[in-house]
Amino acid sequence: xxxxxxxxxxxxxxxxxGSEAVFPVRRILCVGRNYAAHRREMGGDExxxxxxxxxxxxxxxxxxxxxxxxxxxxxxxxxELVVALKAGGANLSPERAIACVYGYAVGVDLTRRDLQGxxxxxxxxxxxxxxxxxxxxxxAIRVMDAPAPEAxxxxxxxxxxxxRGQIGDMIWNVGEIIAKASALWTLAAGDLIFTGTPExxxxxxxxxxxxxxxxxxxxxxxxxx
Ligand code: MN
Numbered sequence: 001x002x003x004x005x006x007x008x009x010x011x012x013x014x015x016x017x018g019s020e021a022v023f024p025v026r027r028i029l030c031v032g033r034n035y036a037a038h039r040r041e042m043g044g045d046e047x048x049x050x051x052x053x054x055x056x057x058x059x060x061x062x063x064x065x066x067x068x069x070x071x072x073x074x075x076x077x078x079x080e081l082v083v084a085l086k087a088g089g090a091n092l093s094p095e096r097a098i099a100c101v102y103g104y105a106v107g108v109d110l111t112r113r114d115l116q117g118x119x120x121x122x123x124x125x126x127x128x129x130x131x132x133x134x135x136x137x138x139x140a141i142r143v144m145d146a147p148a149p150e151a152x153x154x155x156x157x158x159x160x161x162x163x164r165g166q167i168g169d170m171i172w173n174v175g176e177i178i179a180k181a182s183a184l185w186t187l188a189a190g191d192l193i194f195t196g197t198p199e200x201x202x203x204x205x206x207x208x209x210x211x212x213x214x215x216x217x218x219x220x221x222x223x224x225x
Pocket of ligand 1: 030031032078080109194196
């Protein structure tokens with residue numbers, strides 16, 4: 001039996017809709033620029049394919065209140081479909097990749113846009129901009145087949161719609177995302193993948209009420225405090 005130097009931290013988990021069981025999070029991968037209209041608003045080149053970055057597993061939060069993070073004055077919302085894996089592997093075909101899916105959730109990829117912009121300008125890594133505490137608010141996971149291509153992906157702040165897209169707008173679909181990720185990392189049960197955001201990303205401030213929804217998947221609500 002392992003003797004730990006100190007008590008190990010609690011495993012991050014996400015509730016599973018209609019179940020007592022919770023989903024134990026192993027890793028969080030995120031896809032950047034997976035919607036053409038968002039790639040344009042971020043100044044991306046039309047020929048640049050989407051890419052991956054990561055957040056720590058303990059960035060997930062299901063809290064009704066999300067603390068405004070330190071060291072930023074430009075916190076942005078990015079509404080995203082999240083894929084939860086029950087299996088994994090390396091070099092998966094898109095068909096085998098889809099069979100690894102446990103369910104789907106609604107997530108917001110919170111971003112300290114000012115820090116991300118500074119990192120981009122200097123060619124530095126993105127962790128300070130993307131991988132901070134509580135940067136991955138998420139809904140309960142719904143065990144289901146993939147949402148329909150026409151399913152709406154929306155986010156509103158204080159009742160005003162800011163983002164709207166649909167699942168079929170994604171440049172890489174869910175099977176392709178998992179397959180491409182598995183060519184870079186060995187995936188496993190417990191992995192979450194944030195699949196990218198449609199256009200309309202913008203700043204939120206303390207007191208804002210954020211409601212994100214992926215049609216057929218769920219709804220995520222939180223207040224920034
Ligand atoms: Mn994102």
